[in-house]
Amino acid sequence: MAKLQGDYDHRLSVANKACPWQRFKAPEPRGESSVERLEVDVATRPLHASATPLLEQVLSRLGSTRAAAEAAVAQTDRLGNPRIDSFGQTDVLLVRCPPGSEEERQRESDRGSACSHEASFVLKMGGKDRIFAEVDKLHWAASVLGASRVPRLLLAVPEAWLGQAAMVSERITFVPDSDRRSAARLPSSLADLLLLGCGRFALEDVRASWAAAPVELQAALPFAVNFDVPPPSATDVRCVARQVAEILATLARHPVQPNSHEQLDPALIEGKAIILNLLQPLRRHLLQAQPARASPLHATMRQRTEEWYPAFADGASLSDMLGMARRLKDRLEDWRSADNRGCSQMPKFFVPAAWTHGRMSAHHLLLRSSSEGSDRNLDLCVIGWSSLSQAPLYTDLAGLLTSVAFETTRLPVMLDVIASSYASSTMAGDAVPALRCARQLCIEEASAERLLKALAVAAEEAVVAGADVERQDRWRREEALLSAVHSATGGEALQDAGQDTAWLLAWLRTTDDAGRRAAVEAGHASRALVDWRPFRGIRGTVGGRPAVPRPDPSAARRQRGEAPVRAVQFGWQTIREFRDAACAALPALEGDVDALWPAIWFVPCLSRALELLDDDTLPWLQKVWLLSFVGQLVERILEFLDQLPLAKDPLCVRIAVAAAT
Numbered sequence: 001m002a003k004l005q006g007d008y009d010h011r012l013s014v015a016n017k018a019c020p021w022q023r024f025k026a027p028e029p030r031g032e033s034s035v036e037r038l039e040v041d042v043a044t045r046p047l048h049a050s051a052t053p054l055l056e057q058v059l060s061r062l063g064s065t066r067a068a069a070e071a072a073v074a075q076t077d078r079l080g081n082p083r084i085d086s087f088g089q090t091d092v093l094l095v096r097c098p099p100g101s102e103e104e105r106q107r108e109s110d111r112g113s114a115c116s117h118e119a120s121f122v123l124k125m126g127g128k129d130r131i132f133a134e135v136d137k138l139h140w141a142a143s144v145l146g147a148s149r150v151p152r153l154l155l156a157v158p159e160a161w162l163g164q165a166a167m168v169s170e171r172i173t174f175v176p177d178s179d180r181r182s183a184a185r186l187p188s189s190l191a192d193l194l195l196l197g198c199g200r201f202a203l204e205d206v207r208a209s210w211a212a213a214p215v216e217l218q219a220a221l222p223f224a225v226n227f228d229v230p231p232p233s234a235t236d237v238r239c240v241a242r243q244v245a246e247i248l249a250t251l252a253r254h255p256v257q258p259n260s261h262e263q264l265d266p267a268l269i270e271g272k273a274i275i276l277n278l279l280q281p282l283r284r285h286l287l288q289a290q291p292a293r294a295s296p297l298h299a300t301m302r303q304r305t306e307e308w309y310p311a312f313a314d315g316a317s318l319s320d321m322l323g324m325a326r327r328l329k330d331r332l333e334d335w336r337s338a339d340n341r342g343c344s345q346m347p348k349f350f351v352p353a354a355w356t357h358g359r360m361s362a363h364h365l366l367l368r369s370s371s372e373g374s375d376r377n378l379d380l381c382v383i384g385w386s387s388l389s390q391a392p393l394y395t396d397l398a399g400l401l402t403s404v405a406f407e408t409t410r411l412p413v414m415l416d417v418i419a420s421s422y423a424s425s426t427m428a429g430d431a432v433p434a435l436r437c438a439r440q441l442c443i444e445e446a447s448a449e450r451l452l453k454a455l456a457v458a459a460e461e462a463v464v465a466g467a468d469v470e471r472q473d474r475w476r477r478e479e480a481l482l483s484a485v486h487s488a489t490g491g492e493a494l495q496d497a498g499q500d501t502a503w504l505l506a507w508l509r510t511t512d513d514a515g516r517r518a519a520v521e522a523g524h525a526s527r528a529l530v531d532w533r534p535f536r537g538i539r540g541t542v543g544g545r546p547a548v549p550r551p552d553p554s555a556a557r558r559q560r561g562e563a564p565v566r567a568v569q570f571g572w573q574t575i576r577e578f579r580d581a582a583c584a585a586l587p588a589l590e591g592d593v594d595a596l597w598p599a600i601w602f603v604p605c606l607s608r609a610l611e612l613l614d615d616d617t618l619p620w621l622q623k624v625w626l627l628s629f630v631g632q633l634v635e636r637i638l639e640f641l642d643q644l645p646l647a648k649d650p651l652c653v654r655i656a657v658a659a660a661t
Contacts, residue, residue, distance in 0.1 A: 051091075051093075051125060053161045054123075054125060054159055054161050054164060054165075054166040055095065055123065055166075057159045057161060058123065058155065058159050058166060058168050059097065061155055061159060062154060062155070062168075090124065090125065090126035090127075090130065091124070091125045091126070092122065092123075092124045093122070093123045093124075093125070094120070094121075094122060094123075094171065095120070095121055095122070095123050096120045097120075120171050121154055121168055121169065121170060121171055122151070122168070122169045122170070122171055123166050123167075123168055124166065124167050124169070125164060125165070125166045126164070126165065127163065127164065127165070128158075128160050128163055128164060128165040130165075130386065131158045131165035131166065131167050132158055132165060133386070134167065134385060134386040135153070135157075135158055135167055137385040137386065137388040138150055138151075138153070138385045140385075140388070141382065141385050141388065144250060144251070144254055144355075145247055145250055145251075145382070148379065148381070149247060149380065149381060149382055150381060150382060150383070150385070151169040151170055151172060151366070151381055151383055152169060152170045153167065153168065153169050153170075154168040154169060154170060155167070155168045169383075171188075172188050172366040172367070172368055172381055173186040173187065173188040173367075173368075173369075174187065174188065174193065174367040174368060174369040174376060174378055175187060175229055175369070187229055188366050188367065189362060189363050189364075189365060189366050189367065190240060190362040190363075190365040190366075190367060190404075190408075191361075191362035191363045191403075191407055191408050193232050193236070193240070193367060193378075194232070194237075194362060194404065194408035194409075194571075194574060195408055195410065195442060196227055196229060196230075196231040196232060197231045197232045197237070197570055197574070198408060198409060198410050198506075198567045198570055198571060199227060199231070199410075199442075199502065199503060199506040199507075199567075200227065200231040200506075200570075201566035201567045201569070201570045202410070202412075202506035202507065202566070202567040203225070203226070203502065203505060203506045204566055205565060205566050205567060206505055206506065207223060210223070213475060213478070214475060217475055217478070217479065220482065221482075222482075222501065222505065225501050225502050225505060226502055227499060227502050227503075228498060228499050236376060236378055237573075237574055237577050238577055238581075239377070239378055240365075240367065240378055240380060241577040241578045241581040241582075242581050243378075243379070243380040244365065244380065244400070244578060244581065244582065245578075245581040245582040245584065245585035245586075246585060247380070247382060248396055248397060248582050248585065248586060249582075249585035249586055249587070251354060251355040251356065251357070251396070252354040252355070252393055252586055252587055252655075253587060254354075254355050256353050256354065256355065256390050257390070265350075266353065266390075267352060267353055267654065267655065268350040268351065268352065268353060268652065268654065269350065269351055269352075269353045269390070269391070269392055270348065270349075270350055271348070271349040271350060271351055271596070271599050272335075272339070272344070272346050272348065274351070274392060274599055274603055275332065275335075275346070275599065275603065275637075275641075276332055276335065276336055276339075276346075277603075277607070278328070278332060278603060278606060278607060278637075279329065279332045279333065279336065281606075281607055281610040281611065282325060282328065282329045282332075282610065283329065284610075285610040285611065285613045285614055286322075286325055286610055286613065286630065287322070287325055287326060287329055292614045294614050294615070294616045295613055295614055295623070296613070296620055296623040296624050296626075296627060297627075300420070301420070301421065301620060304417070304420070304620075305318060305620075305624055305627070306318045306319075308515075308519070308621065308624045309321075309624055309627060309628060311516050311519040311520065311523070312519050312520075312522060312523040312526070312624060312625050312627075312628035313523065313628040313631060313632075314523065316628075316631065318627065320631075321627065321628075321630070321631035321634065324631065324634045324635055324638060325630070325631075325634050327638065328634055328637060328638055328641075331638075331641065347644045347645060347650070347651075348650040349592075349596055349599065349644070349650050349651040349652065350650060350651070350652040350653070351392045351393070351596055351599055351600055351652075351653050352392065352393045352589065352653055352654055352655045353390050353391070353392065353393070354390065354391070354392070354393040354395075354655075355388070355389075355390055356388070356389060356390070356391040356395045356396045357382065357384070357385065357387065357388060357396050358386075358387025358388055358389050358391070358395075358396075359384055359386075359387045359399070360382070360396040360399050360400045360403075361399060361400060361403035361407065361608075362400070362403045362404050362407055362408055363403070363407070364382060364383050364384045365380060365381075365382060365400075366380075366381040366382070366383055367379065367380060367381070368381060391604075392599070392600055392603075392604070393586065393587070393589070393600065393655065394586070394600050394601055394604065395604045397579070397582045397586070398601055398604035398605045398608065399604055399605075399607075399608040400578065401529060401575055401578060401579055401605075402529075402605050402608040402609055402612070402629075403608065403612075404571070404574060404575055404578060405525065405526065405529060405571065405575055405629075406609070406612055406618065406622055406625065406626050406629070407612070407615075407617070407618065407622075408571060408574070409522070409525070409567070409568060409570075409571025409572070409574075409575075410507060410567060410571075410619075410622065411515065411518045411519065411522060411567075411568070411619070411621045411622055411625060412507060412508070412509040412514045412515045412518055412621070413440075413441065413507045413508055413509065413619050413621065414508075414509055414510075414511070414512060414514075414515050414621075415455070415477075415480075415481060415484070415508055415509065415510050417620060417621070418437070418451075418452070418455055418508075419452075419455055419456065419459060421619070421620045422434075422436060422437045422452060433452060434446075434448040434449035434452055435448070436616055437451065437452060439616070439617050440616075440617060440618065440619045441503055441504065441507055441508075441619075442503045442507075443488075443499070443500040443503050443504065444500055446490075447488045447489055447490070447500040447504075448488070450487055450488045450489075450490065451484060451485075451487070451488035451504070453487075454483070454484045454487035454488060455484055458480060458483075458484065474510070474511065477510035477511065478510055480510070481508060481510050484508075485501055485504045485505060485508070488500065488504060489501050489504075506567075507619075514565075515621060517565055518565045518567070518568055519621075519624075519625065521565050521568045521569070521572075522568050522625050523625070523628060525568065525571065525572040525575070526625065526628065526629040526632065527632060528572070529575065529605075529629075530602070530605070530629070530632045530633060530636065532579065532601075533597060533601075534583045534586075534589070587655045587656060588655070588656040589653055589654070589655060589656060590653070590654055590655075590656045590657075591651075591652050591653040591654050592651040592652060592653055593653050595643075595644075595651050596651055596652075596653045598636055598637060598639075598640035599640065600653065602633050602636050602637050602640070603637065605629075605633055606630065606633040606634065606637065609626055609629055609630050609633065610630065612626055613626060613627070613630070
């Protein structure tokens with residue numbers, strides 16, 4: 001009887017059309033419904049099917065008696081987009097399991113379980129071979145750099161299930177326990193630290209501009225808004241730069257091994273492979289027939305990118321840069337084709353080899369804080385050792401400085417660009433626009449969704465009213481910006497709002513003038529990064545000309561009386577701190593340094609810059625700046641290849657003997 005009653009109740013809801021799948025939905029074009037379904041899928045963030053079984057096994061090995069229950073209620077937050085390559089998909093998750101009852105916590109505490117309180121750890125899942133190989137490389141890094149320089153593994157051996165595996169490591173953050181308000185958004189990496197510094201100076205730029213506001217508006221301006229986490233001091237930046245230099249120098253001085261039996265000198269790498277490795281990223285990220293939706297070259301953003309590119313490149317056009325890139329690609333294809341036929345046309349040269357992290361960036365450098373206050377005594381910890389290999393010296397430094405420059409030195413985000421750049425068919429790519437906007441502006445997803453809705457409503461109202469937004473008074477536009485920020489933060493008073501208000505006020509601008517001023521200074525900074533040469537440890541000359549670098553150009557050439565963009569200045573000063581500290585610690589070079597410096601420096605910078613073009617965490621204007629940097633590097637590499645002599649004795653650069661010992 002009970003079964004019949006249950007069947008009746010189930011069928012009654014169907015007969016009454018009360019099921020969710022029976023609700024009436026207005027007909028809509030096929031494309032719109034597909035986008036809607038895609039956005040729902042991405043919003044739910046489905047994990048790999050092996051996530052739950054692996055999580056249960058991990059919790060069980062950590063000592064929890066409630067493994068299945070904890071895995072069911074665990075909160076998982078992706079710490080980045082899933083990485084998909086030839087080895088399959090890799091996911092990095094932050095796992096937080098709620099504590100059980102007082103009796104269960106006491107029982108597990110007596111057993112020495114790691115889950116006697118709220119568990120919080122990082123879980124990296126992927127193919128079994130890949131995860132086990134990364135753990136082996138992490139152990140190698142710990143033996144060379146010291147155990148404190150890598151994350152502590154909570155399980156010495158990864159947990160495996162079918163063809164998947166998971167490694168479990170500690171969660172690292174530089175926020176003191178007393179200040180931990182949101183468990184899912186604790187800053188932990190060098191990128192987080194430098195974004196706080198850049199955001200602080202961006203807020204100071206805004207406050208300085210508010211001094212000229214009308215008296216009736218100044219009362220409503222949120223002068224007191226600030227970040228919850230203190231930004232870095234100059235001491236903090238120097239402390240981290242010194243530790244990065246120490247790690248790079250330790251890796252560079254560790255003995256290298258021959259990669260093959262044909263390699264006569266393990267301390268050298270032939271330059272042919274270095275140059276030809278640029279071919280794939282050029283095709284994939286810059287010269288593809290259909291640019292990725294996250295690319296600034298996508299059809300929906302191409303015209304705006306062409307308009308802004310000259311501001312970063314001293315008036316040069318985007319089409320000229322792409323033409324140079326095609327010439328470089330064609331030359332590399334010809335050389336590769338000739339090499340495959342056994343009649344290599346590329347001049348032979350050699351550069352010094354060293355152990356390298358392979359993907360060192362501001363996001364792979366985590367920070368621990370051993371004390372509170374202005375001097376936090378930050379300790380560096382390096383993650384992501386899956387790409388550990390032997391590569392040319394300065395590869396890691398080039399990748400790191402490129403990351404610091406373009407991932408943490410943020411340019412303004414113009415209000416009129418947001419609607420187009422975060423549309424479903426453009427920069428948002430295959431994701432919910434609010435999710436992408438939240439990642440790029442460092443705010444909560446709910447705040448980003450409210451911001452996009454508020455700006456869309458304001459744009460519609462302006463069209464209906466026939467208002468010319470571009471010709472509005474500056475302070476009317478500022479009022480519109482404050483209104484959008486107020487809506488994005490859920491209607492809280494701006495004076496009392498928290499983190500999201502501070503980030504929005506730091507990044508958003510109402511006119512193109514702020515963006516163009518920042519573009520000029522950013523262009524100078526990237527040119528200085530390209531022109532840099534080590535100020536020490538260069539021994540050897542080419543053609544009678546000493547290999548001494550020219551002085552760095554200033555990153556802030558301004559007209560008299562023009563106010564600097566302090567956020568860009570902070571980024572450039574940070575780059576100089578890391579650059580100079582690493583240069584002083586890395587071993588000296590000798591040989592044909594002047595002739596081969598482009599292969600040592602420009603090639604790894606270009607490789608990293610091309611990867612960032614499709615990075616969905618960078619706003620559109622950052623990528624336009626990045627395109628100008630790519631153009632400078634492509635031009636220099638073409639000049640290098642044109643001047644590379646077909647000499648009988650190949651050019652060679654080595655680590656100086658005194659430095660190697």
